[in-house]
Amino acid sequence: MSARTAQQMAHQAGDIALQVTNLATRFGSDRRGATVVDGVDLALRRGRTTALVGESGSGKTATALSIMRLIEPPGRIIAGEILLDGTDLLGLDEEAMTAVRGARIGMIFQDPLTSLNPALSIGRQIAETILAHEDVSDAEARRRAIELLTHVGVADAARRVDDYPHHFSGGMRQRVLIAAAISCQPQIIIADEPTTALDVTVQAKILRLLHDLQQEMHASLLLITHDLGVVASMADEVLVMYAGRIVERADVDTLFHHPRHPYTKALLACMAGIEDDRGEPLEPIEGMAPDLTDPPPGCRFAPRCPQAQDRCRAEEPQLRAIAATQEVACLLVQPEMADG
Amino acid sequence: MSSPAVVKEDRRVAERGSSARPQAATARFWRIKSFCRNRAAMIAAIFLSLVALAVIFAPLISGHSPDDADNLARYAPIGTPGYILGTDQQGRDMLARLLYGGRVSLLVGVVPTLTAGVIGLALGLLAGFLRGIIDQVIMRCLDVVFAFPMVLLAIAIAGAMRAGAGTEIISITIILIPYFARLARTATEGVVPMPFIEAARAAGGSRVTIMLRYVLPNVFSPVIVYATTLIGLMIVVGSGLSFLGLGVQPPAADWGAMVADGRVVLRRAPHVTVLPGLVILAVSLAFNFLGDGIRDALDPRTIRR
Numbered sequence: 001m002s003a004r005t006a007q008q009m010a011h012q013a014g015d016i017a018l019q020v021t022n023l024a025t026r027f028g029s030d031r032r033g034a035t036v037v038d039g040v041d042l043a044l045r046r047g048r049t050t051a052l053v054g055e056s057g058s059g060k061t062a063t064a065l066s067i068m069r070l071i072e073p074p075g076r077i078i079a080g081e082i083l084l085d086g087t088d089l090l091g092l093d094e095e096a097m098t099a100v101r102g103a104r105i106g107m108i109f110q111d112p113l114t115s116l117n118p119a120l121s122i123g124r125q126i127a128e129t130i131l132a133h134e135d136v137s138d139a140e141a142r143r144r145a146i147e148l149l150t151h152v153g154v155a156d157a158a159r160r161v162d163d164y165p166h167h168f169s170g171g172m173r174q175r176v177l178i179a180a181a182i183s184c185q186p187q188i189i190i191a192d193e194p195t196t197a198l199d200v201t202v203q204a205k206i207l208r209l210l211h212d213l214q215q216e217m218h219a220s221l222l223l224i225t226h227d228l229g230v231v232a233s234m235a236d237e238v239l240v241m242y243a244g245r246i247v248e249r250a251d252v253d254t255l256f257h258h259p260r261h262p263y264t265k266a267l268l269a270c271m272a273g274i275e276d277d278r279g280e281p282l283e284p285i286e287g288m289a290p291d292l293t294d295p296p297p298g299c300r301f302a303p304r305c306p307q308a309q310d311r312c313r314a315e316e317p318q319l320r321a322i323a324a325t326q327e328v329a330c331l332l333v334q335p336e337m338a339d340g
Numbered sequence: 341m342s343s344p345a346v347v348k349e350d351r352r353v354a355e356r357g358s359s360a361r362p363q364a365a366t367a368r369f370w371r372i373k374s375f376c377r378n379r380a381a382m383i384a385a386i387f388l389s390l391v392a393l394a395v396i397f398a399p400l401i402s403g404h405s406p407d408d409a410d411n412l413a414r415y416a417p418i419g420t421p422g423y424i425l426g427t428d429q430q431g432r433d434m435l436a437r438l439l440y441g442g443r444v445s446l447l448v449g450v451v452p453t454l455t456a457g458v459i460g461l462a463l464g465l466l467a468g469f470l471r472g473i474i475d476q477v478i479m480r481c482l483d484v485v486f487a488f489p490m491v492l493l494a495i496a497i498a499g500a501m502r503a504g505a506g507t508e509i510i511s512i513t514i515i516l517i518p519y520f521a522r523l524a525r526t527a528t529e530g531v532v533p534m535p536f537i538e539a540a541r542a543a544g545g546s547r548v549t550i551m552l553r554y555v556l557p558n559v560f561s562p563v564i565v566y567a568t569t570l571i572g573l574m575i576v577v578g579s580g581l582s583f584l585g586l587g588v589q590p591p592a593a594d595w596g597a598m599v600a601d602g603r604v605v606l607r608r609a610p611h612v613t614v615l616p617g618l619v620i621l622a623v624s625l626a627f628n629f630l631g632d633g634i635r636d637a638l639d640p641r642t643i644r645r
Contacts, residue, residue, distance in 0.1 A: 068542055095546075102544030115539040119557035119639075128553060129543040180543060 381633020460520020468528025568631025572624020
């Protein structure tokens with residue numbers, strides 16, 4: 001099974017900080033609803049960056065929110081296991097889960113403009129996270145907030161700690177959110193499209209910061225993005241998600257140079273590079289992502305896949321290893337090795 | 341009030357001593373500062389303080405008792421020696437009546453509004469934040485209260501108890517709670533889906549923390565503004581209850597009752613009606629300005645540095 005191969009891909013079992021197995025999350029009722037995360041397996045390794053890519057609605061954010069157990073009813077996690085240091089997060093009560101959020105898993109959100117409370121000073125918001133998890137005085141929490149702000153590159157932090165979110169630009173607000181997310185030294189950082197709302201020059205700086213912090217803390221970073229440029233510059237390992245399922249898993253070089261799943265290939269064909277001198281226009285992927293309230297039988301990409309055959313529409317492909325560092329869920333891809 | 345020059349000087353001092361300035365007090369400091377810079381709110385606050393002081397120390401200001409009828413000095417106009425604001429149709433000193441009446445009017449305007457504001461805010465916040473069955477129970481109960489016309493319900497409640505200022509206060513409090521609760525619930529519903537609430541949860545904030553630290557501060561402003569606009573209205577509603585014999589009993593009167601009493605002699609002695617009317621107007625306006633000032637001071641976006 002893919003969970004086992006994922007483990008094999010890690011050098012040692014102890015290397016894995018977070019192991020997600022067969023995660024399924026469903027929105028809506030049993031009869032009329034959509035399973036937006038459908039049997040996802042993933043492993044985050046210490047000190048490594050894992051990118052989760054896919055188009056809008058593919059279940060990337062739902063996967064992240066499921067790991068944080070922040071799925072709001074009527075959404076719910078219907079199956080799976082999320083192991084953090086041997087504890088299944090899905091088995092924890094709400095109080096224990098609250099102790100995990102922010103302290104052991106930090107999360108950075110997409111829109112820095114609305115992810116900060118407009119009524120609290122930024123220092124106070126960082127301090128709130130610290131105070132929620134550690135028994136320290138207000139003054140100590142504030143001192144650490146200033147330290148963290150300095151650390152993430154907010155100039156003159158001692159003065160700006162009392163400023164309110166609206167005093168900051170988007171990039172600076174994202175720095176503040178990052179400071180809050182790492183305030184309790186979490187071993188896992190989930191960044192959900194951390195640069196999507198920022199302009200390009202700021203994006204690079206924020207990514208650099210995330211990368212440096214992750215290295216320095218030796219933390220696992222789960223980077224959710226639809227921007228393959230971000231993936232190329234940041235990730236060690238890449239998971240490609242389509243319609244609630246992981247369709248390809250590979251290390252970053254393999255993925256960009258030898259993509260195997262037709263969806264991954266199509267994604268890469270949509271990507272414009274600066275040194276791109278081909279005279280052809282970019283190729284959009286034909287068709288629409290499937291309606292998850294009524295998913296197509298067989299491979300979910302089949303209706304849009306240029307190579308689809310009859311059996312693709314009948315048989316569900318499983319994620320299987322086709323090379324040492326690559327797994328693909330496609331019936332048409334043959335393993336490169338003698339045996340996966 | 342601080343002059344612009346003083347303000348500028350203060351700002352410079354504050355900036356120079358920025359790293360050393362007291363920590364927890366800083367936000368409050370800027371809020372007070374922002375409030376002080378709002379001229380209309382400042383004037384309103386001073387005016388209301390003077391009115392409150394005058395009402396409390398009424399005996400020191402007017403030598404007359406509000407109920408002493410001087411039959412020889414009926415309908416005395418404004419400026420009559422001994423009766424600065426004149427007398428009414430029974431020869432009672434208008435100044436004394438305004439001051440003593442103000443005790444009732446201010447109490448009836450302020451106390452129920454604040455009490456109902458706190459209770460309504462709490463109920464609306466709980467309903468909007470917790471949703472589900474608690475929301476249904478709270479809001480449907482309040483809908484029952486809401487379904488009655490405001491004054492009619494106040495009359496019913498006041499009628500069931502002994503007439504007096506206390507009864508007035510209790511009945512007005514009860515009729516106001518659903519108004520505040522609805523406002524607070526709506527505001528809460530607007531805040532809860534905001535990404536910063538999810539971010540706070542992802543940071544490990546407990547439900548109580550999120551409700552009190554993240555939702556409440558963002559719900560506070562509309563409630564404050566609403567409360568201050570209601571104070572003026574409640575002074576009038578209280579007067580209505582008195583007029584119907586359910587509030588303070590004659591010969592005592594609040595401002596609204598004075599307006600009502602004076603209407604029969606409006607042609608002969610307009611000041612008997614106009615004076616309390618103007619006082620109600622001025623006090624209501626002042627509360628509105630005060631509310632705007634407090635709202636602005638609480639909203640970090642309007643704090644200038």
